[in-house]
Amino acid sequence: MRRLIIKNVESCPTVILDKESGKFEIFGNSLPEDVHTFYTPVFDWIRDYIKQPNAKTELVIKLMYFNSASTKAIIDILTILEELVINGHDVKILWNYFEIDEDMLSTGKELASILNIPFDFIPFTDGWVRLAEER
Amino acid sequence: MRYCISALITILLIFNVSAIYGQETADLENQVAKYEKEGNLLELARCQAKLGYLYKEKNNIQKSIEFFQKAVKSNESLGNMNAVKNLCVNIGLMYTELDNYDQALTFFKRSLKLSEKQGKKPDVLADLINIAQVQQNLKNYTESNQTLERALTIAQELTDMTSLRNCYAIESENYDKLGNQGKAKEYFDMAASIKSHLQKEELKKFESRTKVAEGEVSAKEVELKSKDSKIQKMTKEQQLTLQLLDQQKMYNILQEKEFQAKERLQAARQRNTFLIILSLIIILALVTISSVFILKQLREKKKAYTLLKESNQQIIEQKSEIEKQRDIVTKQKTKITDSILYAQRIQSAVLPPLKKIEKVLPEHFVLFRPRDIVSGDFYWMTEKEGIVIIAAADCTGHGVPGAFMSMLGVAFLNDIVNRMTFNMHVRSLNANEILNQLREKVIVSLHQSGKLDENKDGMDIALCVIDFEHKQMQFAGAHNPMYIIRKGELLQVAADGMPIGVYRTSDTPFTNNEITLEKDDLIYLFSDGFYDQLGGEKGYKIFSANFRKKLLEIHQNPLPEQKRLLEEYYDNWKGKYEQVDDILVIGFKFIPQVITSAPVQTDFLWENKCILIAEDVDNNYFLLAEALKPTKVKLFRAINGKDAVEFCKNNKIDIILMDIYMPIMNGLEATRQIREFNKGIPIIAQTASSKSDDIVNCKEAGCSDYISKPINLKTFLSTIQKHLII
Secondary structure: OEEEEEOHHHHHHHHEEEOOOOOOEEEEEEEOHHHHHHHHHHHHHHHOOOOOOEEEEEEEEEEEEHHHHHHHHHHHHHHHHHHHHHHEEHHHHHHHEEOOHHHHHHHHHHHHOOOOOOOEEEEEEEOOOOOHHHO | OHHHHHHHHHHHHHHOOOOOHHOOOOHHHHHHHHHHOOHHHHHHHHHHHHHHHHHHHHOOHHHHHHHHHHHHHHHHOOOHHHHHHHHHHHHHHHHOOOHHHHHHHHHHHHHHHHHHHOOHHHHHHHHHHHHHHHHHOOHHOOOOOOOHHHHHHHHHHOOHHHHHHHHHHHHHHHHHHOOHHHHHHHHHHHHHHHHHHHHHHHHHHHHHHHHHHHHHHHHHHHHHHHHHHHHHHHHOOOOHHHHHHHHHHHHHHHHHHHHHHHHHHHHOOOOOHHHHHHHHHHHHHHHHHHHHHHHHHHHHHHHHHHHHHHHHHHHHHHHHHHHHHHHHHHHHHEEEEEEEEHHHHHHHHHOOHHHHHHHHHOHHHHEEEEEOEEEEEEEEEEEEEOEEEEEEEEEEEOHHHHHHHHHHHHHHHHHHHHHHHHOOOOOOOHHHHHHHHHHHHHHHHHOOOOOOOOOEEEEEEEEEEOOOOOOEEEEEEOOEEEEEEEEEEEEEEEEEEEEEEOOOOOOOOOOOEEEEEOOOEEEEEEEOOOOOOEEEOOOOOOHHHHHHHHHHHHHOOOOOHHHHHHHHHHHHHOOOOOOOOOOEEEEEEEEOOOOOOOOOOOOOOOOOOEEEEEEHHHHHHHHHHHHHHHOOOOEEEEHHHHHHHHHHHHOOOOEEEEEOOOOOHHHHHHHHHHHHHEEEEEEEEEEEEEOOHHHHHHHOOOOOOOEEEEOOOHHHHHHHHHHHHH
């Protein structure tokens, strides 16, 4: 299937969904004015993906800021992936948070608690902005 | 042959010239006779020669030969061998003319002998060629060739190319006649090559000298004319005739040269013409090609120009269109902004007025800064009977959609708290219950079922219920926690990890946190807008940790000053970044006080009255007891019907509140028994609202009135009031 790449513009995160290389990433800031419009192609892609998923799916979520509407969109994404877990596929969420950002960590923990998907919590220290630009 | 012909032509020309000056043969013959008599040999010879030429001119060859021969004799006598030789050649030529080749040969040979004697090689050569020619005419080809071999040697010696060529030409003819085609071809080729060589040589010379030659020719012509006039004067002088002959020879040569030059010139002209034509063709082709290109380019340019013109026109049209649209957009923006500004007035109208807050929270601040005029963040406060309920909420989104949600939130909170206080005592309010109901209302009114893709809007909220009298506080939070700073220490009261709205865990009730407050506790409620602001050096968020640190740093300041410091901190952090969300931070100091603002039930004061509540279920009893507490009525309880009857018999009470369904003895039976000994006491039955049978039965049993469960506090109190007064 065709990979989906959305480059981060202003308030939207970068999204890389590439089945072939097994790269699934969402990173940057997520505060689009209209969350629904931004995330619709992402939902569609993942819905397509779970019909024929890879043996292993690791979704990297590395966000610095996201508004509450984006949280709901992320929950929707994870809810779709949850189906894979229920069907016995290997799925893991790599929840990256800036090491002093306890709010991001607690959001991740909250999501891990309400969803049936394994989470890894990975603190990162610095260079987040640079990282986003380099990609 | 050509040589002979050219010689003849020369002679003819001379005769021509002579002929111009009259027919003097008769005179000359007289003179001849006279000079013969006189013995003037010199003059005789001259006249005889002259007559020879004249007769030649008259085409009287025989006579011509006769006089030439006479002249020969005269000159021989004079010893003028040069003249003899020339005359012999002339006679030879005359005989050739008469096809008398034998005689011709004789005279040529005589001339040859004389030339050989004189040692004049060019003359020898000329004679030999004449002889060879005549021999050929005599069909003595082999002899002719032998003569020619001699001539050739001399011609080569003299490098006389013309003679050489003549020799080869005659020899070739001879061989041809002899049937030796090979030799004939060989000599013909040689003659031809010499001819072409000669032509080349001549061409070279004349190409460069064409003009000079022409000039020379014309000069010579002029000269000739002048010479002609001289000749006119010197007609009688043979020497001059000879001179003239030389001149004529030269003229002849020149004429030939001129002819050749003209040929050459013609060829050159032809070549030039060809070149010119070729050049013209090329130029024409080039012009045609380039004009095609130019035309094409022109056409393209024209096309491009037309396109450019069109697109310019389009741009102009688009520009005006854009300007129109811009005006429309500007108008619309003004309209929308005006509309939002007005909406903002409504939003601020529903927010609690500062005076109201000040009254219950004298030391407080509200840092409220919407991102876009109207806000998704809102704060809400109410005070009921000394109980203050205050909330800081953050609706999904900001701006207009956020504001829509916030209006809903304010309306729902008002409705929920009013209903609760209407139905039960304000002290029985639970903070978490308010959030549970709020969530319920949001889910129901936004028709949220929890499906993917559907609306999941809602809000995060921090809400607390503060009982100032008892220094008790309840806190419930949806995502948003609460901070208390007490004696320099920050306590965090955690919120539940779920929002107000549909969620995986929206069946789980919110947690009710109970905190005993101390004097001067500082309480902070907020949305995440403040500490999620991006900025600083690296574009990071403020983070809640830094927010707490900041609060601890500034908490000793008066609350309005704290607000200022927080704003300062925020603005510094934000710097050039944009505000990402609405901001709301509420801070207040807890000062224990008796709030006397709203003694709602002043109408219901039954200080000296006694009430008996017959109720088996503890909770129901406590609820009623709590509701009646402010009326200061004296409370008594019976746990079943039998108890109630007993209590009535032994105590003076003003009113009985009777539950229908009780163990041991139900309310109806108890009422009947009490009525047996006390007809006047008001007995108010608590019935299940739906059971109309109960109401009938109550009346039959002797109840004064009834109240339906669940109990509405106001109806309940006013019902009691009604019966107490009576």
